[in-house]
Amino acid sequence: MIDHALTVRDAIIQRRSIKVFNGQPVERENLLSILEDAVWAPNHQLREPWRFVIACGKELEELYSVLKEFGIPKWKDLSEEELEKQMKKYMTPGGYVFVIVPEDARQKERLEDYAAASMLIQNVQLLAWDRGIGSCWKTPGFLDNPKFREALGAKTGERIISMLQVGYFDEMPKPKPRKNIDELITIFGE
Numbered sequence: 238m239i240d241h242a243l244t245v246r247d248a249i250i251q252r253r254s255i256k257v258f259n260g261q262p263v264e265r266e267n268l269l270s271i272l273e274d275a276v277w278a279p280n281h282q283l284r285e286p287w288r289f290v291i292a293c294g295k296e297l298e299e300l301y302s303v304l305k306e307f308g309i310p311k312w313k314d315l316s317e318e319e320l321e322k323q324m325k326k327y328m329t330p331g332g333y334v335f336v337i338v339p340e341d342a343r344q345k346e347r348l349e350d351y352a353a354a355s356m357l358i359q360n361v362q363l364l365a366w367d368r369g370i371g372s373c374w375k376t377p378g379f380l381d382n383p384k385f386r387e388a389l390g391a392k393t394g395e396r397i398i399s400m401l402q403v404g405y406f407d408e409m410p411k412p413k414p415r416k417n418i419d420e421l422i423t424i425f426g427e
């Protein structure tokens with residue numbers, strides 16, 4: 238029996254970006270199963286323009302030192318207490334998915350590939366939500382840092398478009414209201 242079966246609508250409107258996690262690890266099989274389903278995202282010419290670097294178990298320790306290096310400016314000058322405080326935002330998610338997309342030299346293909354990968358990320362977020370796992374798509378500047386790219390194994394011609402933090406959480410953030418749909422729609426010809 239499936240005990241996680243939100244309707245598509247409920248998943249879409251109830252999902253929130255989770256920015257405060259409770260430290261509970263995300264099981265590798267859960268994460269792999271979410272990714273296995275998420276790749277059914279539409280993508281032009283079936284280029285499947287994505288690959289993933291994930292961390293959710295013992296490899297997290299190694300990732301933390303990379304995130305400390307690139308995500309905490311001047312960490313060496315910080316007190317142990319301050320460093321611990323700043324590292325919390327990296328150490329409380331239960332897992333990470335870095336989404337890597339080819340940067341096609343042709344603009345149309347490059348935009349299509351980014352669009353397709355964005356749909357995939359939405360899939361991941363909704364599928365995770367359905368399992369009680371929160372997530373947040375993060376785009377810290379260091380994703381483009383050549384040394385960080387090297388640490389992740391990103392190759393020339395690839396871009397790391399998302400640091401997706403995933404994990405369990407205790408508090409549900411309040412929804413951020415969207416514009417009224419009337420503001421966004423023009424009936425053709427009016």
Ligand SMILES: Cc1cc2nc3c(=O)[nH]c(=O)nc-3n(C[C@H](O)[C@H](O)[C@H](O)COP(=O)(O)O)c2cc1C
Pocket residue numbers: 252253254255256373374375376377413
């Ligand atoms: C492309 C993209 C980049 C984002 N980058 C960040 C980020 O760097 N840091 C962050 O806290 N949230 C980031 N977010 C999450 C948004 O802040 C969040 O989706 C928005 O506040 C709406 O909240 P909701 O997802 O709960 O509806 C990003 C979302 C998208 C789609």
